Amino acid sequence: QMQLVESGGGLVKPGGSLRLSCAASGFTLSDYYMSWIRQAPGKGLEWVSYISKSGTTIYYADSVKGRFTISRDNAKNSLYLQMNSLRAEDTAVYYCARDTYNQFTGGSWGYMDVWGKGTTVTVSS
Amino acid sequence: EIVMTQSPATLSVSPGERATLSCRASQSVGTNLAWYQQKPGQAPRLLIYGASTRVTGIPARFSGSGSGTEFTFTISSLQSEDFALYYCQQYNKWPPLTFGGGTKVEIK
Numbered sequence: 407q408m409q410l411v412e413s414g415g416g417l418v419k420p421g422g423s424l425r426l427s428c429a430a431s432g433f434t435l436s437d438y439y440m441s442w443i444r445q446a447p448g449k450g451l452e453w454v455s456y457i458s459k460s461g462t463t464i465y466y467a468d469s470v471k472g473r474f475t476i477s478r479d480n481a482k483n484s485l486y487l488q489m490n491s492l493r494a495e496d497t498a499v500y501y502c503a504r505d506t507y508n509q510f511t512g513g514s515w516g517y518m519d520v521w522g523k524g525t526t527v528t529v530s531s
Numbered sequence: 532e533i534v535m536t537q538s539p540a541t542l543s544v545s546p547g548e549r550a551t552l553s554c555r556a557s558q559s560v561g562t563n564l565a566w567y568q569q570k571p572g573q574a575p576r577l578l579i580y581g582a583s584t585r586v587t588g589i590p591a592r593f594s595g596s597g598s599g600t601e602f603t604f605t606i607s608s609l610q611s612e613d614f615a616l617y618y619c620q621q622y623n624k625w626p627p628l629t630f631g632g633g634t635k636v637e638i639k
Contacts, residue, residue, distance in 0.1 A: 456628070
């Protein structure tokens with residue numbers, strides 16, 4: 407059964423840091439492009455970051471650029487999100503999600519077919 | 532950035548009735564549009580991609596249509612388990628990937 411499990415969330419003060427992890431099982435992480443998506447309390451979904459299979463192509467939302475760093479360790483079947491300089495507006499449930507393979511380009515489509523259950527990040531003093 | 536707008540924000544429907552949700556893109560996304568369902572406390576679940584292709588295992592009562600800037604998601608006969616939030620997402624031009632604000636389908 408394909409599964410993603412996030413961890414590392416918690417309560418942090420403004421300006422602080424957290425590192426989120428996402429462990430994949432039931433499939434080989436290195437075969438897939440991956441994204442982080444977040445959802446603030448009572449709000450909609452916001453894409454945060456994307457990483458290619460090898461880690462050579464990385465994208466960020468403007469709202470987190472320069473503060474967050476996405477990475478992956480394919481040997482450990484794991485995805486990460488290092489979050490620095492956290493702000494109150496970063497408070498959200500953070501989901502890792504598997505992107506779908508685009509057989510025409512060899513890249514990813516951009517829609518997500520497997521999601522983790524999420525980990526909650528609360529930024530508050 | 533492509534802005535996705537969903538309407539209505541809330542849709543009140545009786546079980547067994549039809550629900551029709553709309554999603555509009557600020558510029559053409561072709562058919563590069565996905566629909567997700569989210570229930571309280573759960574992660575989103577992919578239902579439809581390519582504007583109209585159902586994911587394997589998704590019941591036929593769920594359907595999607597449209598292209599360009601106007602899209603429709605329909606649940607032909609609402610079941611109790613269908614009351615949830617629904618999001619559209621474009622993947623035609625990114626980054627960033629962008630989602631609509633969601634439509635809550637509630638019991639009338």
